[in-house]
Amino acid sequence: MFATLIAEAPRFFTYWNMVFLATAVGNTLVMAFAGCGLGLLFGLGLAVTRAERIVHVAPLRWLAILFVEVFRRIPVLVLLLFVFFTFQLLGFSLHALAVGTIAIVLRASSLFAENFRAGIESVHPNQWDAAEVMNLSPLQTLRLTVLPQAWPVILPPMTIGLVGMIKATSLASQISVLELTFAARQLNQRGFSALIAFGTILVIYFVISWGVARLGASVERRLVPQHRRA
Amino acid sequence: MFLSIDGLSAGYGGTRVLEDVSFSLERGEIVSLIGPSGSGKSTVLRCLVGLVPPEAGRIALDGSAVDYTSRAAVRGVRDRLAIVFQQYNLFQNMTALDNVAIAPLKVKGWPKAEVMADAKRLLDTVGLGDKHGAYPDQLSGGQQQRVAIARALALKPDVLLLDEITSALDPELVTEVLDTIRGLAANGMTMLVVSHEMAFVREVSSRVLFMDRGRVIETGPPAELFDAPRTERARDFVTKILRH
Amino acid sequence: MNYTFQWGQVTGHIPYLAGGAMIALQLAFFGFAIGMVVGALCAATKAYGPKAARRLVDAYVSFFTNTPLLVQIFFLYYGLPDAGIFLDSYQAVLVGISLNAGAYLTEIQRAGFMSVRRTELDAAATLGFSRLQMIRYVVVPHLLKTLYAPLANHYIVMVLGTSIAAIFGVEELTGRALNVNAINFRSFEIFSIAAGMYITLTIAASASLYWFGLYAFRIKAKVF
Ligand SMILES: Nc1ncnc2c1ncn2[C@@H]1O[C@H](COP(=O)(O)OP(=O)(O)OP(=O)(O)O)[C@@H](O)[C@H]1O
Numbered sequence: 001m002f003a004t005l006i007a008e009a010p011r012f013f014t015y016w017n018m019v020f021l022a023t024a025v026g027n028t029l030v031m032a033f034a035g036c037g038l039g040l041l042f043g044l045g046l047a048v049t050r051a052e053r054i055v056h057v058a059p060l061r062w063l064a065i066l067f068v069e070v071f072r073r074i075p076v077l078v079l080l081l082f083v084f085f086t087f088q089l090l091g092f093s094l095h096a097l098a099v100g101t102i103a104i105v106l107r108a109s110s111l112f113a114e115n116f117r118a119g120i121e122s123v124h125p126n127q128w129d130a131a132e133v134m135n136l137s138p139l140q141t142l143r144l145t146v147l148p149q150a151w152p153v154i155l156p157p158m159t160i161g162l163v164g165m166i167k168a169t170s171l172a173s174q175i176s177v178l179e180l181t182f183a184a185r186q187l188n189q190r191g192f193s194a195l196i197a198f199g200t201i202l203v204i205y206f207v208i209s210w211g212v213a214r215l216g217a218s219v220e221r222r223l224v225p226q227h228r229r230a
Numbered sequence: 231m232f233l234s235i236d237g238l239s240a241g242y243g244g245t246r247v248l249e250d251v252s253f254s255l256e257r258g259e260i261v262s263l264i265g266p267s268g269s270g271k272s273t274v275l276r277c278l279v280g281l282v283p284p285e286a287g288r289i290a291l292d293g294s295a296v297d298y299t300s301r302a303a304v305r306g307v308r309d310r311l312a313i314v315f316q317q318y319n320l321f322q323n324m325t326a327l328d329n330v331a332i333a334p335l336k337v338k339g340w341p342k343a344e345v346m347a348d349a350k351r352l353l354d355t356v357g358l359g360d361k362h363g364a365y366p367d368q369l370s371g372g373q374q375q376r377v378a379i380a381r382a383l384a385l386k387p388d389v390l391l392l393d394e395i396t397s398a399l400d401p402e403l404v405t406e407v408l409d410t411i412r413g414l415a416a417n418g419m420t421m422l423v424v425s426h427e428m429a430f431v432r433e434v435s436s437r438v439l440f441m442d443r444g445r446v447i448e449t450g451p452p453a454e455l456f457d458a459p460r461t462e463r464a465r466d467f468v469t470k471i472l473r474h
Numbered sequence: 475m476n477y478t479f480q481w482g483q484v485t486g487h488i489p490y491l492a493g494g495a496m497i498a499l500q501l502a503f504f505g506f507a508i509g510m511v512v513g514a515l516c517a518a519t520k521a522y523g524p525k526a527a528r529r530l531v532d533a534y535v536s537f538f539t540n541t542p543l544l545v546q547i548f549f550l551y552y553g554l555p556d557a558g559i560f561l562d563s564y565q566a567v568l569v570g571i572s573l574n575a576g577a578y579l580t581e582i583q584r585a586g587f588m589s590v591r592r593t594e595l596d597a598a599a600t601l602g603f604s605r606l607q608m609i610r611y612v613v614v615p616h617l618l619k620t621l622y623a624p625l626a627n628h629y630i631v632m633v634l635g636t637s638i639a640a641i642f643g644v645e646e647l648t649g650r651a652l653n654v655n656a657i658n659f660r661s662f663e664i665f666s667i668a669a670g671m672y673i674t675l676t677i678a679a680s681a682s683l684y685w686f687g688l689y690a691f692r693i694k695a696k697v698f
């Protein structure tokens with residue numbers, strides 16, 4: 001197995017193949033970062049919208065819950081196809097990369113909303129009482145005392161969620177986004193062995209995920225003071 | 231009357247816990263609420279600051295009734311009444327100093343230098359001059375309680391509502407906190423105090439209300455209520471408390 | 475937009491799609507069962523095995539949890555024939571899903587084992603419990619309590635994950651939706667229905683697992 005790998009390597013790791021893979025890494029990262037960035041934003045928005053201490057209009061809270069419950073229960077692949085066909089039906093010809101990103105955003109928003117919610121709910125209600133009687137607004141309370149106390153609960157699953165979204169971008173290969181998985185399939189079809197084609201991108205995915213996990217750990221170190229770490 | 235409560239009823243999710251509660255406070259007066267656990271003392275205070283919506287009755291400040299369904303009115307009340315909770319409820323992610331300074335800075339928008347100087351002075355007055363940078367979980371119960379008092383005072387309230395501020399404390403710590411309150415009383419602060427410290431209640435308050443099962447059963451000057459309670463239930467309660 | 479919805483052309487296929495949903499549940503179940511065994515072995519190795527074996531388990535877990543399931547299956551499906559192993563698409567998908575699950579379930583089970591407190595066992599020993607009684611009355615209830623919710627959650631996550639099988643031609647729910655789409659091109663309607671079925675399926679699975687936990691083990695688990 002290793003013999004064939006070594007024999008094949010010079011033919012595989014050529015300049016053009018590397019440029020091809022680099023483009024693919026770029027697209028994977030674009031989907032992952034845009035998807036997760038917007039997902040974090042919308043996720044926080046959804047968690048805030050469904051928080052009883054913040055939003056007093058019940059139907060608004062129900063809408064947020066509905067959004068979360070729907071989108072976290074649809075597989076990413078189905079979500080991708082659904083977004084893809086919906087835009088087709090609307091008559092837009094949206095770039096496949098955008099379709100992929102939208103699907104990731106929908107999924108990430110709903111998953112991250114749950115992480116934020118768990119964090120917000122982990123903070124004792126008496127903190128809200130104390131802030132409320134001093135006339136701090138709900139959003140001030142969230143920003144100044146609730147979120148800072150919730151980070152230890154939010155961040156560990158959030159890091160896992162971010163890694164999950166990077167992995168989910170691989171499904172965009174099914175709508176022909178030139179990302180890592182699509183690139184590997186092309187290389188495989190052009191005659192390179194599955195071992196080297198998929199093996200290489202597995203390593204790349206691993207490195208990206210590992211980097212994100214490290215990033216998560218360092219954010220945790222910065223946001224969670226020493227004496228309150230789990 | 232400065233603060234008057236008239237026929238107040240309230241509850242949690244359908245179950246009434248306050249029934250027709252009435253009393254009033256003059257400016258500079260200290261009134262104490264006593265009564266067995268679960269009698270509704272905390273709920274009275276929570277109603278006053280708008281954490282529990284009144285279901286019936288009238289609460290008036292300076293003679294004008296407060297509409298607790300109006301957000302603006304509730305904000306106005308909270309500007310003037312400050313509460314110190316039974317469980318302190320200090321912000322766990324903030325130092326003692328930040329706990330005291332946060333509302334003046336973020337709600338009132340007072341100038342930072344002034345607020346910080348004031349917050350430090352308040353912490354010094356409650357005897358925490360060396361604890362400005364400590365987090366709540368690094369402070370003893372008595373120290374946390376005093377930070378909570380300083381935090382309430384930082385907003386320069388007209389009335390201070392104190393909820394069993396010594397009940398969770400060891401006897402040695404009680405003295406520290408009560409000394410703080412005595413200091414406030416001497417300065418003419420209007421206070422509504424829930425307390426089980428009968429000696430203290432007797433010393434500082436001009437009137438005592440005895441509550442049981444959501445109602446005010448008996449009212450009177452401390453000497454009268456403690457030494458010659460008129461009702462059976464108050465007598466029971468007072469003898470039990472005094473035996474401790 | 476001049477698209478007219480034609481739900482009628484799709485509703486006839488609902489039983490066919492529902493059959494696909496059953497295959498999704500089944501695939502997830504087999505993958506979960508195999509993954510549990512793999513995970514238990516790996517967790518035991520992590521606890522009691524020699525250092526080299528522990529390292530190997532670490533590598534396995536970290537590799538499979540940090541790379542996409544889809545690529546793992548591609549690797550197996552297209553790579554194994556080179557090594558002389560021929561799997562049909564269902565087998566390749568099942569192996570991929572099981573190995574992937576094994577990595578996550580190793581972590582979940584290990585965390586569960588680690589949370590059995592030494593002190594609890596010591597307390598049970600002082601009370602004169604025998605080894606078997608200890609396992610019966612202390613260890614098992616504790617493990618059930620700590621493991622049930624994360625395991626139930628992972629099963630639901632796996633049910634959603636099985637949609638990947640469609641890419642390899644396995645005719646589970648997503649695969650069947652693609653089949654129907656190839657016949658009548660009512661894509662929007664078909665994928666709405668498929669999405670709705672996944673939602674219903676996972677809500678039903680969450681509810682069943684919640685009630686099962688409650689009645690069988692008296693555990694109030696927060697399931698997905
Ligand atoms: N958040 C709540 N939800 C439902 N019921 C509550 C809540 N808080 C208090 N109660 C109930 O309301 C009643 C009055 O409670 P309250 O806290 O006002 O009593 P209290 O006199 O302050 O008692 P304690 O001396 O123990 O502090 C009690 O029966 C209590 O069980």
Ligand SMILES: [Mg+2]
Nearest residue numbers: 271272316394
């Ligand atoms: Mg109370």
